[in-house]
Amino acid sequence: xxxxxxxxxxxxxxxxxxxxRALNDYNDISPQTKERVRQAAIEMEYRPSVxxxxxxxxxxxxxxxxxPTFGPRFSDPFFSEFxxxxxxxxxxxxxxxxxxxxxxxxxxxxxxxxxxxxxxVDGFIIVRTRKKDDRIDYLKxxxxxxxxxxxxxxxxxxxxxxxxxxFGMGLVVEYLIxxxxxxxxxxxxxxxxxxxxxxxxGIRMKIEEAGLxxxxxxxxxxxxxxxxxxIQAQILLGVPDxxxxxxxxxxxxxxxxxxxxxxxGMIVGKDVSITGFDDIPMAExxxxxxxxxxxxxxxxxxxxxxxxxxxxxxxxxxxRQVILHPSLIIRQSxxxxxxx
Amino acid sequence: xxxxxxxxxxxxxxxxxxxxRALNDYNDISPQTKERVRQAAIEMEYRPSVxxxxxxxxxxxxxxxxxPTFGPRFSDPFFSEFxxxxxxxxxxxxxxxxxxxxxxxxxxxxxxxxxxxxxxVDGFIIVRTRKKDDRIDYLKxxxxxxxxxxxxxxxxxxxxxxxxxxFGMGLVVEYLIxxxxxxxxxxxxxxxxxxxxxxxxGIRMKIEEAGLxxxxxxxxxxxxxxxxxxIQAQILLGVPDxxxxxxxxxxxxxxxxxxxxxxxGMIVGKDVSITGFDDIPMAExxxxxxxxxxxxxxxxxxxxxxxxxxxxxxxxxxxRQVILHPSLIIRQSxxxxxxx
DNA sequence: TTGAAAGCGCTAACAC
DNA sequence: GTGTTAGCGCTTTCAA
Numbered sequence: 103x104x105x106x107x108x109x110x111x112x113x114x115x116x117x118x119x120x121x122x123r124a125l126n127d128y129n130d131i132s133p134q135t136k137e138r139v140r141q142a143a144i145e146m147e148y149r150p151s152v153x154x155x156x157x158x159x160x161x162x163x164x165x166x167x168x169x170p171t172f173g174p175r176f177s178d179p180f181f182s183e184f185x186x187x188x189x190x191x192x193x194x195x196x197x198x199x200x201x202x203x204x205x206x207x208x209x210x211x212x213x214x215x216x217x218x219x220x221x222x223v224d225g226f227i228i229v230r231t232r233k234k235d236d237r238i239d240y241l242k243x244x245x246x247x248x249x250x251x252x253x254x255x256x257x258x259x260x261x262x263x264x265x266x267x268x269f270g271m272g273l274v275v276e277y278l279i280x281x282x283x284x285x286x287x288x289x290x291x292x293x294x295x296x297x298x299x300x301x302x303x304g305i306r307m308k309i310e311e312a313g314l315x316x317x318x319x320x321x322x323x324x325x326x327x328x329x330x331x332x333i334q335a336q337i338l339l340g341v342p343d344x345x346x347x348x349x350x351x352x353x354x355x356x357x358x359x360x361x362x363x364x365x366x367g368m369i370v371g372k373d374v375s376i377t378g379f380d381d382i383p384m385a386e387x388x389x390x391x392x393x394x395x396x397x398x399x400x401x402x403x404x405x406x407x408x409x410x411x412x413x414x415x416x417x418x419x420x421x422r423q424v425i426l427h428p429s430l431i432i433r434q435s436x437x438x439x440x441x442x
Numbered sequence: 443x444x445x446x447x448x449x450x451x452x453x454x455x456x457x458x459x460x461x462x463r464a465l466n467d468y469n470d471i472s473p474q475t476k477e478r479v480r481q482a483a484i485e486m487e488y489r490p491s492v493x494x495x496x497x498x499x500x501x502x503x504x505x506x507x508x509x510p511t512f513g514p515r516f517s518d519p520f521f522s523e524f525x526x527x528x529x530x531x532x533x534x535x536x537x538x539x540x541x542x543x544x545x546x547x548x549x550x551x552x553x554x555x556x557x558x559x560x561x562x563v564d565g566f567i568i569v570r571t572r573k574k575d576d577r578i579d580y581l582k583x584x585x586x587x588x589x590x591x592x593x594x595x596x597x598x599x600x601x602x603x604x605x606x607x608x609f610g611m612g613l614v615v616e617y618l619i620x621x622x623x624x625x626x627x628x629x630x631x632x633x634x635x636x637x638x639x640x641x642x643x644g645i646r647m648k649i650e651e652a653g654l655x656x657x658x659x660x661x662x663x664x665x666x667x668x669x670x671x672x673i674q675a676q677i678l679l680g681v682p683d684x685x686x687x688x689x690x691x692x693x694x695x696x697x698x699x700x701x702x703x704x705x706x707g708m709i710v711g712k713d714v715s716i717t718g719f720d721d722i723p724m725a726e727x728x729x730x731x732x733x734x735x736x737x738x739x740x741x742x743x744x745x746x747x748x749x750x751x752x753x754x755x756x757x758x759x760x761x762r763q764v765i766l767h768p769s770l771i772i773r774q775s776x777x778x779x780x781x782x
Numbered sequence: 783t784t785g786a787a788a789g790c791g792c793t794a795a796c797a798c
Numbered sequence: 799g800t801g802t803t804a805g806c807g808c809t810t811t812c813a814a
Contacts, residue, residue: 785812785813785814786814787811787812787813788810788811788812789808789810790807790808790809791806792806794803794804795805796801796802797800797802798799798800
């Protein structure tokens with residue numbers, strides 16, 4: 103069995119309390135005792151039992167992360183990177199990360215309820231906020247700590263990080279207009295997602311600002327997967343007078359759109375321009391490399407972990423709400439519209 | 443504060459012991475008491491404190507999973523799916539999953555040591571076994587429970603699941619030969635990985651069986667990423683008399699190879715054939731869709747969780763070592779070699 | 783059929 | 799400076 107604080111106490115001939123305090127560097131312990139205790143701890147390879155510490159502290163030192171996926175599986179590179187971001191920062195801060203995947207809906211919400219009721223985690227990180235977000239409503243009402251990646255439609259009085267999608271999409275559309283595009287297709291995310299509004303708004307605004315009009319028939323929505331982008335792009339490219347540029351609201355859908363175009367024999371970046379959002383690692387190595395908006399996914403994950411941990415420990419957040427600005431990464435998936 | 447067993451005891455006017463036993467359905471409790479206790483538990487929304495249970499049981503009910511990545515980030519769809527598989531099965535079995543990402547090497551091993559010494563997890567799931575695997579050596583010597591996805595070079599006397607890579611690659615090569623290919627390029631995984639040997643062996647064997655020879659200059663190794671596949675394929679396609687078929691040892695590298703070929707103006711499936719391994723979800727929607735070997739990644743994750751949990755609970759494993767057979771998924775990335 | 787008491791490993795209030 | 803005592807919430811002897 104592993105050595106406990108008791109074993110050390112025995113060894114150095116002191117009480118358990120003294121050992122505990124020596125180890126935790128209380129200043130009412132004599133330097134000699136401290137030293138002896140520490141020495142013994144090292145020799146005996148002592149490690150505190152996190153289990154006992156947690157019970158006593160009434161804290162799990164664990165962050166909960168319920169990944170919303172369609173079906174139980176997940177293979178979204180965006181989330182992989184995000185996960186690594188929160189996980190690694192959490193580890194650095196001495197917290198564990200408890201992950202599970204749920205399909206949005208009742209089942210998902212009950213996962214939150216369970217974790218809360220069983221006090222299994224100290225707080226949550228929420229992603230892909232919805233316009234009206236059950237998870238947030240619930241956690242607020244339960245008065246349970248959480249931070250979110252994203253805002254909600256109203257009352258976003260909670261700590262969050264978000265990117266300025268509106269601004270980002272503005273950059274993309276501006277760029278496409280500068281290239282000469284006049285007719286846009288949009289592959290939007292599901293409408294209940296908050297960032298869907300922002301991204302669409304950004305697109306519309308810039309188009310109108312340029313004195314152009316966005317044909318609402320060329321705005322389709324899909325599920326953020328490659329397959330979804332593929333299917334919707336087939337539709338967009340199949341209409342009589344198809345768009346010369348397709349703005350996809352994430353990289354995965356953009357990849358799907360590229361496949362659809364290529365299948366039709368089109369050259370992406372020449373016959374049609376396609377853009378994404380996120381700049382996942384694959385975006386650099388697709389064919390052609392994808393023009394997209396960069397967000398520091400890994401870093402955002404880290405920020406959220408840090409914020410949540412501070413929240414749990416009742417420390418001050420320097421910034422309770424932060425909004426990041428994505429940057430436009432120009433690669434080869436866009437070009438001037440084909441002459442015709 | 444949440445209700446405890448004590449609160450219930452008070453409410454029903456029984457001792458804490460009785461309540462505990464009633465809740466755990468001991469049969470030395472009168473049916474009436476049991477009923478009253480249960481009723482009270484429901485009304486008071488009682489949930490046992492996992493923290494307390496764990497301390498008492500001296501078990502963390504947690505599975506450890508240290509994801510080997512190059513650098514702290516990860517965005518490999520293979521692992522995403524795998525992770526979902528182990529995570530969801532673990533949840534069903536009442537276990538938490540503790541994830542972190544580490545770069546293989548000393549830092550990684552010390553993560554294992556820490557988890558073991560702090561008794562933070564009850565056991566580990568190990569992936570991407572190496573020919574000589576530190577992690578396995580360590581866990582064996584520490585006598586700590588683990589299961590692995592993959593074998594090691596010698597002495598694989600431990601519970602594992604593995605796919606028969608040799609067999610799988612045989613299917614691929616057979617298929618390519620049937621299409622008429624005679625000159626193969628191979629993008630192999632890092633040589634220290636165990637499955638690297640198996641896959642190469644499978645390739646070599648089938649080629650030789652057909653009375654052909656594998657040009658060792660056309661066997662390159664890469665790091666399992668898309669970028670890596672891209673770079674190596676550029677080399678393979680740049681030699682004077684390039685291969686007509688490129689066998690990549692995972693899907694990501696195959697995608698990279700496709701990009702490289704396309705960048706050269708080649709049509710994949712016509713000017714050059716390319717195959718992968720894993721059948722990640724994206725393989726179906728690349729352009730062209732990728733011919734590859736299917737492994738049930740999600741399911742394998744689930745199997746491993748289940749095996750590990752049984753191990754931890756000292757239950758019998760029906761099968762301690764299982765080897766799966768991948769199946770060939772034919773899509774459009776291969777065709778007959780170009781006439782010349 | 784039930785309850786008192788001990789203990790899992792640790793921290794902390796309070797005395798000395 | 800240090801030790802005694804209690805307690806975190808639960809399970810499990812053991813005795814009644």
